[in-house]
Amino acid sequence: MKEFDYIIIGGGCAGLSLAYELDIHNKLENKTLAIIEPRKNYERDKTWSFWKIIDHNFVDCVIKSWKDFSINLPKKTKYIKCDHTPYQTIDSGLFYKKIINKLRQNKNIHFFKSINEINMESGYIFNSVPTANYSKNLLWQHFMGLEIETYKDFFDEEIFNLMDFNCEQKDAVHFFYTLPFSKTKALVETTWLSKLNNDDLLNYEDQLKNYINNNLNIKKYKISYSEKGAIPLFQQKNIKRVNEMYIGSAGGMTRLSTGYTFLNIQEQSKHIRENIENIENTKIFKINKKYNFLDNVFLNVLSNHPDKMPNIFFKLFEAQPKTVINFLSNKSSFVEDLSIIFKMPKIVFLKNLLR
Ligand SMILES: Cc1cc2nc3c(=O)[nH]c(=O)nc-3n(C[C@H](O)[C@H](O)[C@H](O)COP(=O)(O)OP(=O)(O)OC[C@H]3O[C@@H](n4cnc5c(N)ncnc54)[C@H](O)[C@@H]3O)c2cc1C
Numbered sequence: 001m002k003e004f005d006y007i008i009i010g011g012g013c014a015g016l017s018l019a020y021e022l023d024i025h026n027k028l029e030n031k032t033l034a035i036i037e038p039r040k041n042y043e044r045d046k047t048w049s050f051w052k053i054i055d056h057n058f059v060d061c062v063i064k065s066w067k068d069f070s071i072n073l074p075k076k077t078k079y080i081k082c083d084h085t086p087y088q089t090i091d092s093g094l095f096y097k098k099i100i101n102k103l104r105q106n107k108n109i110h111f112f113k114s115i116n117e118i119n120m121e122s123g124y125i126f127n128s129v130p131t132a133n134y135s136k137n138l139l140w141q142h143f144m145g146l147e148i149e150t151y152k153d154f155f156d157e158e159i160f161n162l163m164d165f166n167c168e169q170k171d172a173v174h175f176f177y178t179l180p181f182s183k184t185k186a187l188v189e190t191t192w193l194s195k196l197n198n199d200d201l202l203n204y205e206d207q208l209k210n211y212i213n214n215n216l217n218i219k220k221y222k223i224s225y226s227e228k229g230a231i232p233l234f235q236q237k238n239i240k241r242v243n244e245m246y247i248g249s250a251g252g253m254t255r256l257s258t259g260y261t262f263l264n265i266q267e268q269s270k271h272i273r274e275n276i277e278n279i280e281n282t283k284i285f286k287i288n289k290k291y292n293f294l295d296n297v298f299l300n301v302l303s304n305h306p307d308k309m310p311n312i313f314f315k316l317f318e319a320q321p322k323t324v325i326n327f328l329s330n331k332s333s334f335v336e337d338l339s340i341i342f343k344m345p346k347i348v349f350l351k352n353l354l355r
Contacts (some may be wrong), residue, residue, distance in 0.1 A: 011037030014248025044093030144204035
């Protein structure tokens with residue numbers, strides 16, 4: 001059985017980000033790496049977006065970035081600037097291609113389909129296989145997106161829509177999210193924050209069709225791509241054993257209140273690369289505990305008062321844009337945290353803090 005110094009289980013976003021980070025920093029010149037990934041081929045399957053609050057290795061995979069965005073409640077729209085930290089979108093197809101092409105040039109990196117093909121007893125393991133308890137009774141961010149192409153100029157490509165609450169809520173939290181890549185092309189997503197036990201919420205295609213026809217008023221379009229997903233909004237195990245650590249979503253890199261994960265994965269990869277020579281004794285990289293605490297209170301409010309959430313999200317963005325973006329990207333100072341907390345309805349949050 002073949003032996004390796006490092007083994008990455010799961011060649012998705014976290015596994016490949018880590019392998020790339022190790023490779024470009026020459027950490028695999030004298031070490032061997034096995035990447036275990038069952039998928040047959042790599043194609044675009046996700047569209048990763050985030051406010052660019054830190055530098056990352058994938059600027060050349062960014063298909064669009066925006067300096068302005070909006071949020072809608074029925075009859076109210078807020079316009080927000082993010083010129084200091086533009087919102088970027090990465091095409092996962094370009095990301096996979098760039099990384100695989102680079103890794104294939106390193107003779108110390110080998111790809112396998114199953115852990116049964118190598119010796120798992122030796123070597124250090126970075127595991128990104130989801131460990132989530134897939135209970136339908138926990139909170140999830142679940143969604144479907146359609147990339148549509150219109151036959152005439154339709155979208156304002158300079159501004160994206162983060163949340164449009166002009167839609168049925170059905171005792172959950174529901175919004176649409178639109179990323180206009182050009183005047184004729186956009187990704188439109190229906191997003192729910194809810195448990196997964198209500199089949200009534202899962203007819204995503206009908207919701208999208210209705211929104212595109214009636215809210216966006218687009219009658220003729222073609223679909224060029226679609227994606228679907230469910231991101232757990234509850235704590236992952238984030239296990240560390242003597243010879244194994246969890247990475248990516250499985251390693252707790254998802255921000256619970258928002259589902260944002262991509263940049264946290266990049267920071268985790270950098271942390272591992274900086275400590276790779278002494279990885280057995282290195283502490284795991286974690287999202288600051290204060291966010292887990294605040295997000296749990298936020299999610300309690302969300303579970304108990306879904307009807308209040310559109311207004312709460314709208315109010316959140318009454319704080320300075322930089323403050324909200326720092327907060328949502330885990331980079332806020334204590335003063336910024338306070339200014340976010342003061343925007344929240346005090347009594348509801350206090351009651352849910354005590355639960
Ligand atoms: C559709 C979608 C859109 C998203 N959009 C955003 C976004 O806009 N911004 C953001 O910050 N986050 C987003 N996320 C959340 C997060 O960034 C992604 O889920 C990201 O892919 C997580 O990376 P990961 O490596 O942990 O998991 P994955 O990328 O899912 O990688 C896990 C890998 O493990 C492999 N695998 C599974 N089982 C096994 C096994 N038994 N053995 C070996 N390998 C196995 C899988 O094939 C997969 O390649 C999105 C998630 C989804 C699903």
